[in-house]
Amino acid sequence: MQEPTAGERFLNGLLPENPTYRQMLGLCATLAVTNGVKPAFTMACSTGFVLICANAMISLMRKHLQPHLRILIFTLTIATFVTVVDRLLQAFFYPMSQQLGPYVPLIIVNCIIISRCEVCASKQSLPIAIADAVGQTLGFLIGLVSLASLRELLGNGTWCEFEILPQSWPRWRILMLPPGAFITFGLTLGFIEWFVHRKQRA
Amino acid sequence: MTQQTPSEPLLQVAPSPHLHASHLSTQRVMLDVLIALIPVCAVSCWVFRWYALKQLVLCELTALLTETLCAALRRRKSPVWDLSASVTAVLLALSLPWNAPAYIAIIATVVAIGLGKAAFGGLGFNLFNPAMVGRAFVMLSFAREMGASGYVAQVPGLDVISQATPLTAAKQYVAALASGATVADSVQTAFQNIPPLSDLFLGIANGSLGETSVGAICLGGLYLCIRKTIAREIPVCMLLTAAAMLGLMQLLGFTDDGFGALHHLGSGALFLGAFFIATDPVTSPLTRRGRCIFAAGLGALICLFRALSSYPEGVMFAVLFMNAMVPLINRYTIRKPIGGPVPGSAASPKA
Structure with missing residues (x-):
């Protein structure tokens, strides 16, 4: 099988290998922060920053990686960038940092990042690794924002804290609560699976 | 291999005796x-x-x-x-x-x-x-x-619904007493207006649509028990556990004497839950021992929810919680075959 080019890797991350809907990675953060579009967006950007930086760094030092120490090096690199993001958020977006709580430090254990380091960055050159990371980042952004839009719109009548539905429309509060995350994610996932299967059959 | 739709099994399986199994269809x-x-x-x-x-x-x-x-x-x-x-x-x-x-x-x-x-x-x-x-x-x-306010309104000709549901009135009264502050007049009135036991039996009380009349529920429940449609141990175990718990709670002072164990038994969805909701054959355990554990857990949980949670009633959450336990209960109450497990088989305790 031919190795995918940088462009293909980028496009793969968007939908065919979407981290949320197709790979189903990083679900802890996905379920926790998608009760609003703003926290979801912040989360996706933070994760994206860490993912791109870590992928670039790992790709640059891939010749020096020892196989038995590689996971350790991945984690250390990721942790460095997560600390940067955490401090940045605390300094400039303090309320958002409070709202996201432990989920920013938990980016360290987000499987998307470590899987991209392992699958792509530790074996490919810098441009390919960056294209891959950007594609995955945008895919994660699509996943999070689509879930958060559904939950915020139906659960609170707003999008990005901007009032969309009239006051008379009943708010489905459960969608803003933790069970709503599972219900929304399950139904969206089911719909996408159905769509993909239908396309494959046709 | 041919494709089979799971909804149409090849074999129709019903418990024996099979001569008169027609009444066991879904x-x-x-x-x-x-x-x-x-x-x-x-x-x-x-x-x-x-x-x-x-x-x-x-x-x-x-x-x-x-x-x-x-x-x-x-x-x-x-x-x-x-x-x-x-x-x-x-x-x-x-x-x-x-x-x-x-x-x-x-x-x-x-x-x-x-x-x-x-x-x-x-x-x-x-x-x-x-x-x-x-x-x-x-x-x-x-x-x-x-919630509580969804039950109360003033509609001419319908006196029942002008008062809070019995459980809500009792909950607010006990909470107000426990907080040490003076009990507000509205709470006091609502508590005094809780219908007597006879009304709770007939159903002349506020509440969810089907939960008010213990008498009607028991009538339907008895029919189901006689027809053997439901597993009788579920309502029996559930109501006995709940009664025991409520009696204990009254002795320990969790409930007010004006709204004791009998009132608690008669109000809310306890009976409806015991006869109609907990007995759903799909979501209750398979063995008799399992069903007893399931029902006892339900009865105990309902009383705990009523006494300690912020909701006045707990049947719904108790049922959902115990439903989640059913696979576990099924696993632990598998019946041993007559004569014990075959020696040396996987089911034998000493392999």
Whole structure:
């Protein structure tokens, strides 16, 4: 099988290998922060920053990686960038940092990042690794924002804290609560699976 | 290998003896439950007038539509004739407040049938009682309309609904006493106006549509027990545990003496839950010992929820919680074959 080019890797991350809907990675953060579009967006950007930086760094030092120490090096690199993001958020977006709580430090254990380091960055050159990371980042952004839009719109009548539905429309509060995350994610996932299967059959 | 649809098994399996197994079809069981629910619905329509009728009709229509639609999505024949959707709809309607707006009844039913049952693969595959899934969804979504204030309104000719539900009145009174502050007049009046036990038996009390009349529920429940449609150990174990717990709680001072164990037993959805909701054959354990554990857990949890949670009633959450325990209970109550496990087999304790 031919190795995918940088462009293909980028496009793969968007939908065919979407981290949320197709790979189903990083679900802890996905379920926790998608009760609003703003926290979801912040989360996706933070994760994206860490993912791109870590992928670039790992790709640059891939010749020096020892196989038995590689996971350790991945984690250390990721942790460095997560600390940067955490401090940045605390300094400039303090309320958002409070709202996201432990989920920013938990980016360290987000499987998307470590899987991209392992699958792509530790074996490919810098441009390919960056294209891959950007594609995955945008895919994660699509996943999070689509879930958060559904939950915020139906659960609170707003999008990005901007009032969309009239006051008379009943708010489905459960969608803003933790069970709503599972219900929304399950139904969206089911719909996408159905769509993909239908396309494959046709 | 040929493709088989899971809904149409090759072998129809029914418990022996097989000579008269025709009454054990899903349809017959569900019809029995519907018949048993007639007195409850009748009392409900008598107490709450057309409000009860409205919820029943709305839920029933929505359930049939949703069931047909979900079956059509999977290219199956509509299973409405097994009547299970109708039973779910009636139970759901009976668990709603009389004043719940139409959209709540519709959303609850769609969630009950669509998410509670069809999403798991249809009747027999659902982990949780569909009616309770639907109710939990709207309960958490529309706390104001489904909460204590959703039950109270002034409607001429309907005196029952001008007072808080017995459990809410008792809860607020006990909470006010416990906080040490002076009890507000409205709370005091509501507590004094709690109907006497005889009214709770007849059903002349405020509450969810089907839960008010202990008498009608027992009548339907007895029919089900005599027809052996439901497992008798579930209501027996559940009510006995609840009675014991409530008696203990009264002795320990968790409840007020003006609203003691008997009042607690008679109000709320305890009886409806015991006879109609907990006995759902799909979501209750398979063995008799398992069902006893399940029912005892339910009774205990309901009392704990009533005494300690912020909700006045706990049947719904208790049922959902114990439903989640059912696979575990089933696992631990597997019956040993006569003569014990075969030596050396995987089931033998000493391998």
